[in-house]
Amino acid sequence: DGGITQSPKYLFRKEGQNVTLSCEQNLNHDAMYWYRQDPGQGLRLIYYSQIVNDFQKGDIAEGYSVSREKKESFPLTVTSAQKNPTAFYLCASSTQTGYNEQFFGPGTRLTVL
């Protein structure tokens, strides 16, 4: 089955540690995205990538980094510079044609202790 996988589902880290969230897709989509959700907020875009080896900052990129070395993979690193890292993180992908309907993964809930 084609889809997007994110791992792990729950992640706990100590304050000051970097942590990397995994996102893999087998939909052959060129574009991939990372969103963050906080209680009472809409999904906010952290980073997106339209093609391998290229990515752009979204609305809340500070304290995060990404890489796009393979079409299928778009890992997100939450660095110690991110002031409020505890949140629910969603990864998505889409084609670059048409209206770019986005397909979402199941999400990772990160808790920083």
Added chain:
Amino acid sequence: ILNVEQSPQSLHVQEGDSTNFTCSFPSSNFYALHWYRWETAKSPEALFVMTLNGDEKKKGRISATLNTKEGYSYLYIKGSQPEDSATYLCAPRQVAGAGSYQLTFGKGTKLSVIP
């Protein structure tokens, strides 16, 4: 960042009731509007992509309309069922340009259907 408003924030309806909610967005540079349904413990799932003023889309008991000139879309659910319980998200997208693939999501309307 686009200002996207969804109302109401949440609502509870009885099974069998029909309901509707609103998404408001800036009408300038409009390109498309996406509606998603997000059930608890699942991934958001695309419902509709709407592009033309006056557009109406339908999927089973769910339909949506679009007014690009005034910047709003309505989502209607006819004869609500418990399985319709979810958060409904709208996300407009502006005309292609730098960052053109970005969707800006509203906070959503959380629907609870009481059996």
